[in-house]
Amino acid sequence: MENQKSNSSLKAIILILALLLLGSLFYIFKLTTDTQNLETKVTAVTTEKDNVLKDLQALKATYDAAIAENTSMSDELIAEREKVVQLMAQLEKAKGDAGALKKYRDQYKALEAKMKTLMVEVETLKGENQKLAKNLDSTSVVLQDSKNYNQVLVGQNEQLSKTVEKASKLSVLNLKTAAYKQKSSGKQIETDKASRADILKISFTIAENAVAKSGDKNYYVQIIDAKSNVLGDKETVTFGSQSLTYSFIAKVKYENKTVDVSQDLPGKSFEKGTYFVNIFDKGELVSKSSFTLR
Incomplete structure (x- = not known):
């Protein structure tokens, strides 16, 4: 009789230990999965941040080239370039998440659209200046x-x-x-x-x-x-x-x-x-x- 009780207690202990082991394994799996997901998100955010920075650097280079041509629009071009530089500085300091990066990406798109408009004006002005240079008094x-x-x-x-x-x-x-x-x-x-x-x-x-x-x-x-x-x-x-x-x-x-x-x-x-x-x-x-x- 006592042996039966002892066996029952042992089985109960083994069952509890098995359940605890399964719980531990599930917790470790979930923790590992969450960590991997977090790392993936961090990597994605970092990559997007780098991409936005590269796009802003290209935008700044476009303005640098246009300003170097010394057109009558130089003041406006310099002002827009300064906006790009300021956004780059803010982005470099930002720790950021997906939502914050979307805000920076939207600001970049707005600056890019403004740049395209200004470049059309610059090309028009260059053409007019070339004509004026050919027309002597x-x-x-x-x-x-x-x-x-x-x-x-x-x-x-x-x-x-x-x-x-x-x-x-x-x-x-x-x-x-x-x-x-x-x-x-x-x-x-x-x-x-x-x-x-x-x-x-x-x-x-x-x-x-x-x-x-x-x-x-x-x-x-x-x-x-x-x-x-x-x-x-x-x-x-x-x-x-x-x-x-x-x-x-x-x-x-x-x-x-x-x-x-x-x-x-x-x-x-x-x-x-x-x-x-x-x-x-x-x-x-x-x-x-x-x-x-x-």
Whole structure:
């Protein structure tokens, strides 16, 4: 009888120990699983943090390159780069979790979108600056052309003949220049002697253009004497970054049909030598010619 009780007690103890062993094994398994899950989460958070930092560094490099080009947008670019630098500093110090990293990722996306917008503006501005760099002051170009005019006349005419005006542009043709002696009777006699001339007559034709805008047109006529002096009004007008000193303005009422324009420039004591006549439509040179007084 006692042996039976002893066996029963032993079995009970063994059962309890088995249950405790199973409980310990389950706890160890759960602890191990939780630890592994935690490590996986920590690794994922660390990886995401590194990825966001790399993206921010690339964003900063883009701003550095754009700022180095020294555009007029440099101040705005510097301000946006500073936001990127500040976010990088905050992220590097942050211990972070998945929720915090999502906030940093969202802030990066907002900064990236702003960067793309600014880069479009920078590219547009670069294109405009390149065009401006190619457009020299029109008056300086014309004066430089005048010094070499006799040597390059043929080449210039060939170049002009290849220039195709856009459909909406008006073509200025048949530019003619001559000097005249005004008699007391009012009659004008053409002359090629500087001592006799007291009037310079400038005439040209505006070609018919059915698609051009009709209305009042202003053409700036520039006459340069043999000593590179601009004759006439000597007024200066500015078109964007270009300035032009002109002799007079030829005002034309254009109604989409051919118009002949003629205007006189009175004067006295004209210099001997070659004169250059240039016609501008705003800041664009549209025709030029020359004549010589003995």
